[in-house]
Amino acid sequence: MADARADLRADCSRCVGLCCVAPAFAASADFAIDKPAGRPCPKLRPDSRCSIHSNLREQGFPGCAVFDCFGAGQHVVQVTFGGGDWRQSPETAEAMFAVFPVMRQLKELLWYLAEALTLLSHGALRDEVQRAQEQTKRVIGSAPDKLRQFDAAATGSRWARCWTRSVERSATRSKIAPPTVRAPTSLAPSSVAATFTAQACAGPT
DSSP, X not given: OTGGGGGGSOOGGGSOSGGGTSSOBOSSSSOSSOBOTTSOXXXXXXXXXXXXXXXXXXXXXXXXXXXXXXXXXXXXXXXXXXXXXXXXOHHHHHHHHHHHHHXXXXXXXXXXXXXXXXXXXXXXXXXXXXXHHHHHHHHHTSOHXXXXXOOHHHHHHHHHHHHHHHHHHHHHHXXXXXXXXXXXXXXXXXXXXXXXXXXTTOSOO
């Protein structure tokens, strides 16, 4: 399981602070300030590290403390953009910021699919999970332009059924009541139809 998730762990040393720049912040219990999307957080240092990382909660940024990109940041920087940096040009920045949230959703989906595989030893459902995992990995390897157009939320919602069904199947075999399982918030259904169609995990929830 550890190897399957090795690239689903954030490695800030190989990123360029995308989570501190790409998303918007709204002053709230989670963030101390308002920050528009695409603007660097004032706490971001020139070396792409957070200047208050050791005491984010105390400084009013618990939302940052709990955020997990599932390795999307370093993948976008090192693989999708071949070591690029949003500081290079406005065009590079705009493209990176558009791809980052899509990659984050895809990486989170991979995490849940990997978890589903640990609950299933064999059978048709395990095969469906593996197909979903393989297809998600292929999408992750796409070029920036294709990733920007990909509706990760809609497809993720469809494939999140794998996770729900896997948990229910595992609970049934263990003779315990299945827990209430919901897809991650970031994989909630989108109003836009998925551009990548797949049949994996299309069975009933």
